[in-house]
Amino acid sequence: MIFFCSDQATATTLHNQLKKDPAGWKKATEALSEKIVADSARYEWEQIPGLEKATPKAGMLTASTTNQGDNTFSFSYILKVYPESSTRSYNEAKGLVMNDYQESLEKKWIQDLRKKYPVVIDRKF
Numbered sequence: 001m002i003f004f005c006s007d008q009a010t011a012t013t014l015h016n017q018l019k020k021d022p023a024g025w026k027k028a029t030e031a032l033s034e035k036i037v038a039d040s041a042r043y044e045w046e047q048i049p050g051l052e053k054a055t056p057k058a059g060m061l062t063a064s065t066t067n068q069g070d071n072t073f074s075f076s077y078i079l080k081v082y083p084e085s086s087t088r089s090y091n092e093a094k095g096l097v098m099n100d101y102q103e104s105l106e107k108k109w110i111q112d113l114r115k116k117y118p119v120v121i122d123r124k125f
Contacts, residue, residue: 003036003076004073005035005074007072008073041092050064062075
């Protein structure tokens, strides 16, 4: 589970509640539903916020991290660890494949735009 919180106070409150009762994550997020988004999926270790160089273990609660793009806060609660590589089902892989394809299209589009419209900086100031 990855929890995205709108501010640090909300992240701290939820983090403390999950430390006391990890199984009650659903009830805790419902109480703060306007400020929290909870996402459960199967993630690669690199995608888990707050994990850094630690090895994930079931029941582990990661540290809260600041998302620089929008100043939100996120942390994870690890429900299950898949230590061995395994084939993903279509539904598990669909989002990752779509994301990779979108990134590929965006890179190509930006390259085409830069060729067509070169960036020139006016340094007269």
